[in-house]
Amino acid sequence: MTGTETETPRRGARGALRQPPEVRAMFDRIVRRYDLMNRLMSLGRDVAWRRLAAREAVAGGARQVLDVATGTADLALELARQGAPHVVGADFSRGMLELAADKIRGRGASIRLLQADAMALPFPDGAFDACTVAFGLRNMPDYEAAVVEMARVLRPGGRLVVLEMTPLRVPVLRTLFRWYFDRLVPLIGGLISGDRDAYRYLPTSVSAFPPAEELAAIMTRAGLATVRYQYLMMRTVALHVGVKPGTTPR
Ligand SMILES: C[S@@+](CC[C@H](N)C(=O)[O-])C[C@H]1O[C@@H](n2cnc3c(N)ncnc32)[C@H](O)[C@@H]1O
Known part of the structure; x- marks a missing residue:
């Protein structure tokens, strides 16, 4: 597929992206069934993806870890479980943070x-040895910024780990996946969360998101080094890791 073929629909798709206040209100609305929908949509695989993301983040003994767009804190909890002693979860949705706080209390x-x-x-x-973001970057108004x-809040030598859906470009799989994602997910999401609109927005935000190699280039332009990525779940999800150059005496 040529660069032009991939870019045109994505540029159009970006026009359908929502502004931060709408995104925040959407997550406030779907919080109650958010975790259940994640398990259903990923056929339970999202737990393993977050485990892998946390492993990448704590490799090298990260102590101070920031989980951006932490939502209901599944990745933050996994980071703590894997031994990071100081985990901070940040999110702009009050509803998601309230549920996160309940879960964190419940697990001690x-x-x-x-x-x-x-x-x-x-x-x-x-300030941090590692920074993670899972399924959050896609919802932000400017991916590069x-x-x-x-990257700014990482110490030299610190790692940025990005777990995100990625636009699928394998022809047959793409047709199947579009049916699943454009039709089935909004239907099930509507029934379970009562908010079909939120789950209709999900494929829109994925189509507009840069393919894995472009996200790697964005991370490199942001000053990160040795950027690498791996695909998960038949190339529908990608895990990127980049390291801030330099070393800090610890
Ligand atoms: C799809 S959820 C992912 C939550 C969690 N990381 C996970 O793995 O399940 C996206 C989260 O990103 C948050 N978010 C989106 N844009 C944000 C922004 N600009 N600042 C902070 N949080 C944001 C939303 O509130 C929501 O909780």
Whole structure:
């Protein structure tokens, strides 16, 4: 497929993207059934993907880890479970954070939550050994600026780990996946969460998102080095890892 063929529909799709206040209101609305829908849509695989993302983040003994767009804290909880002693979860949706706080209390974990916009994180430069974002970047108004902001709060040598849906470009699979994602997911999402619109928006935000190699280029432009990625779930999900150049005496 040529560059032109992939770019045109995506540029159109970007026009359908929602502004941050609408995105926040949408997550506030769907919070109650959010975790259940994740398990259903991914056929239970999302748990393993977050486990893998957490493993990448804590590799090298990260102690201070920030999970951006933490939602109901599934990745933050996994980071703590894998041994990160200081985990912070940030999200701009009050509803998601309230559910996250209940889950964290229920599991006896120690994770600090705060309401914050990923585009302007309330932390100094170099504050974290690792920063993660799972299924959040796609919802942000400027992917590149968001990556630059997450890279800013990493110490030299720190890792950025991005787990995200990725536009599928394998022809036959794409047709199947579009049927599943454009028709079945909104139907089931509507029945379970009562908000069909939110689950209709999901495929829109995925179509507009850069393919894996382009996201890797965005991360490299943001100053991250040795950027690599792997596909998951028949190339519908990608896990990217980049390292901020330099070393910090610890
Ligand atoms: C699809 S959920 C992902 C939640 C969680 N990371 C997970 O793996 O399930 C996307 C989350 O991103 C948050 N979000 C989207 N844009 C944001 C922004 N600009 N700043 C902070 N949080 C944002 C939403 O509130 C929502 O909780």
